[in-house]
Amino acid sequence: MNWIGMFAIYLALYVSLVGIALSFVAGRTGSRRFVLASRFSAYTVFGAVSLASAALLHALVTHDFSLQYVASFSDQTMPLFYLMGAFWGGQAGSLLFWIFKATLFTALAVYINRNSYQDFMPWVIMVCLTVAAGLLIILTFGSNPFEAYTVIDDPTVGKGLNPLLQTPKMVLHPPALLTGMASMTIPFAFAVAALITGNFSNAWVEAARKWILIPWLFLSIGNILGGMWAYEELGWGGYWAWDPVENAAFLPWLTSTALIHSLMIQERRGMLKRWNVGLMIGTFLLTIFGTYITRSGLIESVHSFAQSDIGPFFLVFLLTMMVLSTGLFVWRWKDMFAEQRLDSPISREATFIFNNWLFLSMTGVVMFGTMWPKIKEALTGQEIAMGPPWFDKWMVPLGLLLMLLMGIGTIISWRRASWKNFQNNFIVPIAAMLLISPALIAVYWNLRGVHLGVNPDGMEAGYAMTSVALCIFVTATIVQEFYRGIRARRKMHKESIFTATIELCIKQKRRYGGFIVHLGMVFCFLAFAGNALKIEKDVSLRLGESVTIGDFTMTYEGLTERNDREKTLIVAKVPVVQNGKLRFNLHPGKAIFHASPQMPTSEIDIRSTPLEDVYVALVNYEPNGSVAAFKVFISPFTWWFWFGGVTLVLGTLICLWPTRDSLDKLRLSPTALGRAAVFGAAVGLVFSPLIVWTVESETSWGSSLRFDKITLEANTPLVPNSTSTLPVEKAISPDATQDAS
Amino acid sequence: MTLLFVFLALIFTAFTLYKTIRPFLGSRQGQLRVELLDNELRNIELLVARKTALVQSLRELEYDWQTTKISEEDYTRFKKSYERQAIGIMRRLDAIHGGRAWEQNIDDELNRRLGDINQEPDPNQLLMDYYLEEVDNAMDDEALISKQSATTAEITCEKCEKPLTADDVFCARCGHRVAHDTTEQSDESFSENSKTANKSLRPEVTQ
Numbered sequence: 001m002n003w004i005g006m007f008a009i010y011l012a013l014y015v016s017l018v019g020i021a022l023s024f025v026a027g028r029t030g031s032r033r034f035v036l037a038s039r040f041s042a043y044t045v046f047g048a049v050s051l052a053s054a055a056l057l058h059a060l061v062t063h064d065f066s067l068q069y070v071a072s073f074s075d076q077t078m079p080l081f082y083l084m085g086a087f088w089g090g091q092a093g094s095l096l097f098w099i100f101k102a103t104l105f106t107a108l109a110v111y112i113n114r115n116s117y118q119d120f121m122p123w124v125i126m127v128c129l130t131v132a133a134g135l136l137i138i139l140t141f142g143s144n145p146f147e148a149y150t151v152i153d154d155p156t157v158g159k160g161l162n163p164l165l166q167t168p169k170m171v172l173h174p175p176a177l178l179t180g181m182a183s184m185t186i187p188f189a190f191a192v193a194a195l196i197t198g199n200f201s202n203a204w205v206e207a208a209r210k211w212i213l214i215p216w217l218f219l220s221i222g223n224i225l226g227g228m229w230a231y232e233e234l235g236w237g238g239y240w241a242w243d244p245v246e247n248a249a250f251l252p253w254l255t256s257t258a259l260i261h262s263l264m265i266q267e268r269r270g271m272l273k274r275w276n277v278g279l280m281i282g283t284f285l286l287t288i289f290g291t292y293i294t295r296s297g298l299i300e301s302v303h304s305f306a307q308s309d310i311g312p313f314f315l316v317f318l319l320t321m322m323v324l325s326t327g328l329f330v331w332r333w334k335d336m337f338a339e340q341r342l343d344s345p346i347s348r349e350a351t352f353i354f355n356n357w358l359f360l361s362m363t364g365v366v367m368f369g370t371m372w373p374k375i376k377e378a379l380t381g382q383e384i385a386m387g388p389p390w391f392d393k394w395m396v397p398l399g400l401l402l403m404l405l406m407g408i409g410t411i412i413s414w415r416r417a418s419w420k421n422f423q424n425n426f427i428v429p430i431a432a433m434l435l436i437s438p439a440l441i442a443v444y445w446n447l448r449g450v451h452l453g454v455n456p457d458g459m460e461a462g463y464a465m466t467s468v469a470l471c472i473f474v475t476a477t478i479v480q481e482f483y484r485g486i487r488a489r490r491k492m493h494k495e496s497i498f499t500a501t502i503e504l505c506i507k508q509k510r511r512y513g514g515f516i517v518h519l520g521m522v523f524c525f526l527a528f529a530g531n532a533l534k535i536e537k538d539v540s541l542r543l544g545e546s547v548t549i550g551d552f553t554m555t556y557e558g559l560t561e562r563n564d565r566e567k568t569l570i571v572a573k574v575p576v577v578q579n580g581k582l583r584f585n586l587h588p589g590k591a592i593f594h595a596s597p598q599m600p601t602s603e604i605d606i607r608s609t610p611l612e613d614v615y616v617a618l619v620n621y622e623p624n625g626s627v628a629a630f631k632v633f634i635s636p637f638t639w640w641f642w643f644g645g646v647t648l649v650l651g652t653l654i655c656l657w658p659t660r661d662s663l664d665k666l667r668l669s670p671t672a673l674g675r676a677a678v679f680g681a682a683v684g685l686v687f688s689p690l691i692v693w694t695v696e697s698e699t700s701w702g703s704s705l706r707f708d709k710i711t712l713e714a715n716t717p718l719v720p721n722s723t724s725t726l727p728v729e730k731a732i733s734p735d736a737t738q739d740a741s
Numbered sequence: 742m743t744l745l746f747v748f749l750a751l752i753f754t755a756f757t758l759y760k761t762i763r764p765f766l767g768s769r770q771g772q773l774r775v776e777l778l779d780n781e782l783r784n785i786e787l788l789v790a791r792k793t794a795l796v797q798s799l800r801e802l803e804y805d806w807q808t809t810k811i812s813e814e815d816y817t818r819f820k821k822s823y824e825r826q827a828i829g830i831m832r833r834l835d836a837i838h839g840g841r842a843w844e845q846n847i848d849d850e851l852n853r854r855l856g857d858i859n860q861e862p863d864p865n866q867l868l869m870d871y872y873l874e875e876v877d878n879a880m881d882d883e884a885l886i887s888k889q890s891a892t893t894a895e896i897t898c899e900k901c902e903k904p905l906t907a908d909d910v911f912c913a914r915c916g917h918r919v920a921h922d923t924t925e926q927s928d929e930s931f932s933e934n935s936k937t938a939n940k941s942l943r944p945e946v947t948q
Binding site: 001004008011015018019022032033034036037040041043044046047048050051053054055057058061062115116118202203206268348411412413414415416418420421424425481484485488507508511 | 765
């Protein structure tokens with residue numbers, strides 16, 4: 001089977017090179033034969049890469065340890081779910097997955113636009129196949145997943161997947177991010193096609209606007225899932241720590257968000273043509289740059305498991321793409337002139353331009369903070385660290401400014417805002433902000449905040465209160481927009497409020513989907529505001545000893561050791577009492593996988609509610625269980641970050657929801673029932689992380705106790721007569737240790 | 742299961758590989774036939790795409806106006822600009838299809854609405870309303886476009902049966918005047934097509 005995979009990779013590389021030549025001729029001559037051939041070459045490359053991917057998946061599922069990749073990242077005890085995760089759990093597999101996604105989206109773009117953008121499409125195919133060919137060269141010569149052992153070295157067992165990666169979120173986080181990065185190829189290809197053809201009309205913008213939302217959506221999902229994983233697995237107590245690799249994924253998200261806004265200006269007013277093309281090229285290059293710094297080992301990070309020696313390959317690829325696209329950009333500089341000028345600095349266009357500057361400033365800050373320690377080390381030999389406080393110092397005020405512009409940009413007039421526009425659109429949101437914010441803060445502080453016993457410093461409190469006020473302002477602008485839209489529809493079509501709301505979202509997907517995305521950001525900023533009241537405590541407790549943090553009293557009630565075939569699990573029992581009543585039991589633990597005993601993983605237990613999260617991690621313990629050290633966090637409003645993420649994804653899906661035209665292009669039947677079913681399924685899918693989050697928080701599935709269920713279910717039916725595979729439970733207590741001795 | 746994926750991917754790759762080289766495998770004549778690009782169709786696609794973008798822009802403009810996001814001066818200016826562009830597209834589409842049916846139908850629709858509302862309307866507004874409605878429904882339907890082309894192609898001189906284009910006022914062979922007949926014929930075909938298009942859209946509208 002391995003030879004099929006190897007053959008498929010070589011075939012994909014060969015056809016992609018041929019396809020580049022075919023599409024070049026098609027673009028230059030407009031020859032129908034070459035257009036057809038280049039189109040099918042794109043499909044063939046996708047087919048061949050799919051074949052290689054299917055072959056690798058088959059090798060993983062059938063435990064074919066003759067392949068180095070399979071032996072390195074899987075073992076026979078891993079369930080199917082994690083075997084699939086192993087596909088993208090290693091260097092070569094994740095690169096193959098990237099190429100699979102890039103070619104999949106190329107094939108989709110080619111198929112959907114088979115009858116449109118005829119001047120662009122050959123060039124779009126050429127750019128997409130060039131990217132695919134570049135990545136295939138790295139895969140073939142730098143990191144091939146089908147490298148086999150010689151017969152003598154052929155191992156009989158695999159090494160297994162890194163224990164840190166054996167969580168459901170980690171199986172989903174890399175493919176989401178990789179999909180986001182891979183699909184960035186399509187809008188980039190449209191921008192380069194515009195540069196090649198010299199056609200800077202709205203055509204490329206219309207084409208790219210749809211496609212840029214796809215990578216943006218997947219980058220958002222990937223970053224949120226990564227945040228969830230870090231929050232639950234790494235014991236930081238937070239979802240974002242400005243880790244260099246987190247930053248690498250965040251950079252293209254920032255620039256693509258800026259681009260989504262600035263493309264609107266070009267579409268409506270014919271401005272910002274150079275800016276948009278430049279931003280698109282920059283965004284694509286940042287995806288490659290992020291991959292380069294992650295995989296080259298250039299920077300140290302929690303993602304060190306992704307490092308390998310293919311860094312130089314990516315550097316060459318990055319430089320090649322940079323030189324080619326920047327060269328084209330400079331060549332066409334004079335042709336990209338704005339059709340109109342900015343009429344007034346107080347207008348929607350100006351707000352969007354300011355918002356772009358802010359996004360770019362944030363990109364600059366994150367880039368500087370990520371790279372400066374390395375640059376300085378190279379220049380002076382001096383090692384410096386730029387941690388979360390440095391990033392927060394810059395990013396918090398920039399983020400708050402962005403929130404302000406988010407509210408203003410929603411309601412300000414195009415071209416030139418007037419006093420009348422201010423009266424009509426700004427008075428209600430400003431009044432809401434001035435009245436509701438102090439009331440809300442006062443109510444929260446008196447009913448809940450004061451019991452946490454935290455006194456944030458002036459700066460933190462100021463930022464938090466500003467954030468809440470801006471959240472109210474932005475929410476009020478969105479509510480006002482929905483209210484006016486619904487009112488306008490009801491006036492024109494005599495509809496009910498419900499029908500008008502639905503119709504509004506259907507007829508004006510981009511606008512109202514965008515508002516829902518903004519609402520998601522409001523929820524995220526509410527979570528950021530909650531950080532001002534966050535409590536972090538390191539406590540060491542003797543058996544039976546209690547500690548009170550905020551108004552939660554936690555008691556350490558001993559450790560339990562459980563053994564199974566894969567690991568040893570140490571579980572602590574910590575009942576949490578609030579106002580004299582037992583609220584819940586937490587079970588933080590540590591898992592020591594037999595395959596990698598030097599790398600124990602934390603099994604953190606979190607009880608999450610919209611008001612606050614109670615987060616307990618077992619840090620250390622005496623072997624006899626008499627003393628255990630815990631890290632405890634009380635994080636107000638963290639739940640809203642996940643809810644905001646889900647709302648953001650929902651809004652993006654509304655923007656992306658296909659029109660009748662798009663469905664016709666896909667030759668799908670747009671029956672109302674089918675669309676409703678698909679929409680329902682999509683909404684269910686979007687909210688599923690939050691459902692999982694809630695279930696994990698409220699039940700033992702989120703704590704280390706979940707291993708009990710998995711082990712019993714997985715092992716009992718398989719080896720019914722073997723007692724060794726059943727979990728062995730043993731309470732660790734000082735008495736028990738004495739008895740044993 | 743994974744073996745099935747391998748098999749399916751193999752079949753797909755082999756099929757698309759064959760399709761990649763197929764344009765170069767046929768006879769010389771066959772290859773040349775492939776090269777004959779349908780420029781008219783390509784133009785229609787471009788115009789229809791532009792039309793879709795204009796309709797979207799008009800919708801957004803209308804919405805901005807209703808929610809007081811845009812001044813009256815800008816609203817009027819943008820609307821006129823979009824209208825001019827839309828009419829330009831209509832004329833180019835007319836030129837492609839060769840019929841004056843569109844113009845006649847616009848006039849009819851204007852008259853009908855004038856009668857309906859019994860007041861002095863803004864002709865541009867009516868034209869745009871008509872445009873939005875018709876362009877959204879009927880013009881989107883590619884079948885209609887091809888049917889329209891087919892219908893205009895079937896026009897012949899009543900007297901000598903020479904095939905005519907819809908632009909012809911007189912028959913080139915016998916000199917018989919044909920303009921009036923052609924318009925009527927196009928009107929009929931348009932009404933038929935509109936009915937077909939509306940019928941095909943109706944289930945979705947009701948849903």
